[in-house]
Amino acid sequence: MFESLLTTPGSLFAEFDRLQREMQQAFGLSGRPGSIRAVASGAFPAINIGSTPAAVEIYAFAPGIDPSKLDVQVDRGVLTITGERVRSNGEGNENVSVYARERFNGRFKRTVSLSDDVDPDKVSARYRDGVLRITVGRREATQPKRITIQ
């Protein structure tokens, strides 16, 4: 009887769980240690970082930007993404009334520190569906190698 109370999606517990999840999402309290360069949630563009044996993959969620206005640089192990997003909704016209203005506008800059084993000469970047994906290859020497037994 009590089990059913716990599993009903509309129960108090489910509601509390949802609330907690939303709080974590809003304040980034995921319990994991943050990077020293981490910024408060809501920074533009949001960044996700993943790792494969061959490369580090950085995804920057930067919608509505002309790729030619994006600049990606790697300097002494720090990757920097800079760019600008221009407002484009006909504001300034006196016949237009604005109700919501939540989207980011202006210049932005975000930095990511890379691990020591990456090769700054092996960086590639693509822009698709508003996501900038940067692939930084790892040095050959640090990639796992199969050793043949003679």
Next chain:
Amino acid sequence: MNEVQQVTKDEPRPSEQPALLPRVDVSEDASGITLLADLPGVPKDKLELKVEGDMLQIEGEIAPETPENLEAMYAEVQVSRYRRAFTLSPELDTSRIDAQLRDGVLTLRIPKHEHAQPKRIEVKVG
């Protein structure tokens, strides 16, 4: 009886899955409303726009290209879905909504009904 119902409830419906609130700009001019929504990572085929009665719902799934063996190290975007709903007023013509998705930005143009558009009333001197 009750248990059977619960089993079917276990799989959350898309509308109950956690989702991010996309940021929007909304503006209005004489002929209609323009809505811009940031949906980075959502390809055209994963975007769903629904009008039900006076409610407009935007829902999209993030589908980035991911290589094999990708392990997450750090994530600011932790949910792979966006969802946001708006109520529309009756003077808006929901049958003529124009939607464009480009570089992760959705542009919606919701025109007003012809009869709801402003008319200048001429004052005659009698």
